[in-house]
Each structure stands twice: as structure tokens, then as C-alpha cells.
Amino acid sequence: MAVSYLVHGADESYYTGKLEAYLRAKGIPYDMRRFGPASMRHCSKHTGVVQVPQVECSDGTWLVDSTLIIDYFERLRPEPRIDPKDESVRFISLLLEDYADEWLWRPAMHFRWSYPESARLVSGWLAEHLEEVPLPMFAKKAFWRWRQRRVFVRGDGVDGDTWRSTEDCYLDTLRVLEPIFTSRPYLLGERPTQADFGFFGPMFRHFFCDPTPARIMRKRAPAVHEWVARMWNINPSKVEAAPIPDRLDPLLDPLLEEVGRTYLPYLAATEAAFARREKTVSYQAKGVPWREPVKPYRVWCLSQLRQSFETLSDPAARSMETSLGKEAYGILSSRSTVRVPEVVSTLPIESRDQTRKPVDSWWR
Ligand SMILES: N[C@@H](CCC(=O)N[C@@H](CS)C(=O)NCC(=O)O)C(=O)O
Structure with missing residues (x-):
């Protein structure tokens, strides 16, 4: 039976959008599930990384990292190829x-996060991913605005x-x-x-x-x-x-x-x-x-x-x-002078419980 794919992702996510466009170009059917705290625990148990998108395959294997996933499918289902020959x-x-x-x-x-009109909209959207969290909507929205600015804007070097x-x-x-x-x-x-x-x-x-x-x-x-x-x-x-x-x-x-x-x-x-x-x-x-x-x-x-x-x-x-x-x-x-402990290097990941503590999308 053909393998089916469940994408744990989000309608507002950078890399989920990238992956979806690729799957559509290749005609690879998939189902989407909105990520949340429980689904992230479930995914990272198998893949060792907390990020979206992550793909759960019906044969029990997992795919993660949009670049590796494209590379994987270009080998598994090359036609119509998007990989240049030259x-x-x-x-x-x-x-x-x-x-x-x-x-x-x-x-x-x-x-997205430094301008209130965009931050208001997307924090509302992201707050819906926290359905299982017993907090009022305004607190979930405030959490996302605070977290994203702290980690990805100010925390990533953006200042005056x-x-x-x-x-x-x-x-x-x-x-x-x-x-x-x-x-x-x-x-x-x-x-x-x-x-x-x-x-x-x-x-x-x-x-x-x-x-x-x-x-x-x-x-x-x-x-x-x-x-x-x-x-x-x-x-x-x-x-x-x-x-x-x-x-x-x-x-x-x-x-x-x-x-x-x-x-x-x-x-x-x-x-x-x-x-x-x-x-x-x-x-x-x-x-x-x-x-x-x-x-x-x-x-x-x-x-x-x-x-x-x-x-x-x-x-x-x-x-x-x-x-x-x-x-x-x-x-x-030049040659790489240092090796990073590889969290994911080859796909598909055979389903097994990861013993290592999961890393974030930057592998920290
Ligand atoms: N290298 C990964 C990056 C995935 C990634 O960073 N996804 C973002 C959402 S678009 C994420 O999950 N960030 C983690 C976070 O917010 O902590 C890929 O290509 O799929």
C-alpha cells in the first residue's frame, strides 16, 4: 500500500508553506495537522527536534527538515524533477x-513581530495552537508576542x-x-x-x-x-x-x-x-x-x-x-573545521524513541 503523509505544521509557518508548495508541485498527497504542545512532544520523541513541519509517514517513519525532505523525495519520486541536471x-x-x-x-x-498590526493578527492565529493550554486567549496571544520577539527579533540581534x-x-x-x-x-x-x-x-x-x-x-x-x-x-x-x-x-x-x-x-x-x-x-x-x-x-x-x-x-x-x-x-x-553533532542527517528516520533531550530548530 502507498505510504501516506501527515504533516504536523501550521498555516502561518515559513517552512510548512515551503514544504506544502513542494508537495503540491510533485503531486504528493498529504494531510495537515495543526501543531500544538502535545503534537510537538509526540513528534520530537521520534525525531529529536522541536519544530514544524514534521512529517509522520504511515509506515512508521518520519521526515523532518524541509531541505532534507525535498532531497529525499527527489530521490524517491524523481518525476517531475525540480532538481537541475546541470x-x-x-x-x-x-x-x-x-x-x-x-x-x-x-x-x-x-x-511579523515588530509591527503591531502583523503581531496582533499572527499572535491570534498562533494562540489557537494552544487549545489544550488552560489560559485565556489574551494571555496566549501575549505569550506569543513576547516569546517571538524575545527569541527571534531582539534575541536574534535586531535593535535600533x-x-x-x-x-x-x-x-x-x-x-x-x-x-x-x-x-x-x-x-x-x-x-x-x-x-x-x-x-x-x-x-x-x-x-x-x-x-x-x-x-x-x-x-x-x-x-x-x-x-x-x-x-x-x-x-x-x-x-x-x-x-x-x-x-x-x-x-x-x-x-x-x-x-x-x-x-x-x-x-x-x-x-x-x-x-x-x-x-x-x-x-x-x-x-x-x-x-x-x-x-x-x-x-x-x-x-x-x-x-x-x-x-x-x-x-x-x-x-x-x-x-x-x-x-x-x-x-x-575549504574543509569544515568542526563537526556539529548531527540531529538529523538522513531520511527517513526510523521510528524510535529518542533518548537525547530534543533540540530546537537551531539545534541548541
Ligand atoms: N530547518 C528546518 C527549520 C524549521 C523551522 O525553523 N520551523 C519553524 C517554524 S516555521 C519552527 O518550528 N521554529 C521553532 C520555534 O519557533 O521554536 C526546516 O527546514 O524545516
Whole structure:
């Protein structure tokens, strides 16, 4: 019998939206269950991590981490493939997915939680996940606003000095995406790839749906707005009918430059701080000093990117030096100096009770 999939997730969640778009593109049916404290205990008992989405499979196995889940299904059910065949295009697709997953998280959380109109709306929505908690609605809403700001806004380095730069990250992203989606339906070409699903996480559930950033998107980037809707209205026959992107073009240059100059050096700084066993990392991004918690998960992300980079042929690796810059090339081509204890590395996870204390989404 075919395996069926139960997604423990949320209608307001970045990574649940990313995963849903992918499952829709592939025609993989799934049921959704709204997460809550009890379901998180149930999931983390099997997977060792408290986060959404988590997928409970009817054969007793588990899938977790949107990037690993996409990789898993691309091997299990390759058609219609979203994984580019050309090695350089594939690497860039994975790199852009990772960038959007991790680097756009902070502006997405900032726009959601720093502005009262968005915070009021989403805290009400999230409060409904706490049905089993015996507290009045206003207290549940207040809890979410307090918790999300503490952990993901102020706790992630956003303050008076970095506020502007956090918002510029979103505005600059719209600026580079708009000409791309004006000229073609997906990031790398005619068919969506990992890069599109990565960008869909922040762009859909936060920037398109939350009132404050959504107003900005509608005004400044109607082609991005249209791409979000296109990504949701996707199905396997549409994917199948379009050619797989097989080359990189200059429209991507500003995005690749940003990834090469800002994101990869940040990952390298995180890795260095992790190696020194520090709890916070300090670095500069576009001349702005940042200080934020070290996220072991992102050390693992860098090691994963290096593993993909290592498989590139010499000319393909060299072409990355041109697209991403010298510093980025140096980071990608060097060896990881430290290993993060892997919480999840291969899927599917065989169902077994985890003895380790569960970690959070940053693997802390
Ligand atoms: N790397 C994970 C990240 C999942 C993640 O961070 N999900 C968020 C919600 S969109 C979460 O559960 N955060 C945990 C928290 O709020 O503590 C993935 O790709 O699935």
C-alpha cells in the first residue's frame, strides 16, 4: 500500500508553506495537522527536534527538515524533477535555497513581530495552537508576542542599530527578484527548482500574508506577488511541461553577489564562533555590526554546502568564483573545521524513541 503523509505544521509557518508548495508541485498527497504542545512532544520523541513541519509517514517513519525532505523525495519520486541536471545550476539552486531558508528568516520574523498590526493578527492565529493550554486567549496571544520577539527579533540581534539593515534585507530582495520574475516564471528559468521553494518560505507565509510586508510587496514588487500565487497554483503537469533550467544568466548576478559577500561570510563566522565554543557570533554585514546567537544548525548547513561544492568539476567550481566572489570561493572550497553533532542527517528516520533531550530548530 502507498505510504501516506501527515504533516504536523501550521498555516502561518515559513517552512510548512515551503514544504506544502513542494508537495503540491510533485503531486504528493498529504494531510495537515495543526501543531500544538502535545503534537510537538509526540513528534520530537521520534525525531529529536522541536519544530514544524514534521512529517509522520504511515509506515512508521518520519521526515523532518524541509531541505532534507525535498532531497529525499527527489530521490524517491524523481518525476517531475525540480532538481537541475546541470551541476552549476544545481549547486546555485541549493545555495539559494539555503540562503532564503536562513538569511531571510530574520527580516521575516522582524516584519511579523515588530509591527503591531502583523503581531496582533499572527499572535491570534498562533494562540489557537494552544487549545489544550488552560489560559485565556489574551494571555496566549501575549505569550506569543513576547516569546517571538524575545527569541527571534531582539534575541536574534535586531535593535535600533540593526533595524534599518534588517528591513533593507527584505527591500533589496524584492529589488533583485522583481526583474527576474518580470522576465520569467521562476527564479532560474521556466521550471521551479529548490531555489524557488526556498524563497517561497519567507515570501509566502510572511512577506505575502503578513499585513505590513505584504503592503510593501504589492506596491514595490507586483511580479514577486504574482510568482507567489504561481508557486501555490502549481501541479505536476505544469512542472513537467517546462524545461529544467540548464544555465545561469546575468539576472541572477545581484543575488549571487549578495549570497557570496554577505551570507557565506556570515556562515563562516558562525562556524568559527562555534569552534571556539562561543554562544554568540559577531560579524559585519554590509558595514553593519551584528551580534547574534550561534546556531549549530547553520554550521551544519555550511558543511552541507561544502559537500555539494566538492562534487563540482573544476571548471564549474571555478565559475563559482566568478559568480560568488573570491571570499565565497575560499569558504566553499575549504574543509569544515568542526563537526556539529548531527540531529538529523538522513531520511527517513526510523521510528524510535529518542533518548537525547530534543533540540530546537537551531539545534541548541
Ligand atoms: N530547518 C528546518 C527549520 C524549521 C523551522 O525553523 N520551523 C519553524 C517554524 S516555521 C519552527 O518550528 N521554529 C521553532 C520555534 O519557533 O521554536 C526546516 O527546514 O524545516
